[in-house]
Amino acid sequence: MTTKETFSLHGENLLKKIKELIAEGNIRKITISDKSGKELLSFPLTIGVVGALLAPVFAAIGALAALIGECSITVEREEKSKEENGPDTKA
Template sequence: MTTKETFTLHGENLLKKVKELIAEGNIRKITITDKENKELMSFPLTFGVVGAIFAPVLAAVGALAALIGECSITVEREQE
C-alpha cells in the first residue's frame, strides 16, 4: 500500500528536502512540480539503492532548485 504526501517549498530548500526524504528510506517515488502543477522532474526510488547512484539525480535537483521559485514535492511512501 502506498500513500502520497505533498510539500510546498521554495527552490533554495528543494535539494535539502529531497536528501532528507531519500534518507528516510520508505520512499517509492518523488515528483517535483512548479506552482502551476506542471511536472518538472520525477524519479522512482528503489529500496537499498543509495550513494553514488543518486549523485546525478541530486545534481539535477540542485540545478533545478537554482532555476525555480516555489515548487511542490509529491512523495509516494510505501506503508508496511
C-alpha cells in the same frame, strides 16, 4: 499500500528536503512540480539505491532548484500495515 504526501517549498530548500526524505527510507517515488502544478522531474527510488547512484539525480535537482522559485514535492511512500504482515501469533 501506497500513500502520497505533498510539500510546498522554495527552490533553495529543494535539495535539502529531498535528501531528508530519502534518508527516511520508505520512499517509492518523488515528483517535483512547479507552482502551477506542471511536473518538472520525477524519479523512482528502489531499495538499496544510495550514494553514488543518486549523485546524478542530486545534480539535476540542484540545477532545477536554481531555476525555480516555489515548487512542490509529491512523495509516494510504501506503508506496510499489520494486515500485510499477517496476524500476531504469539502464544
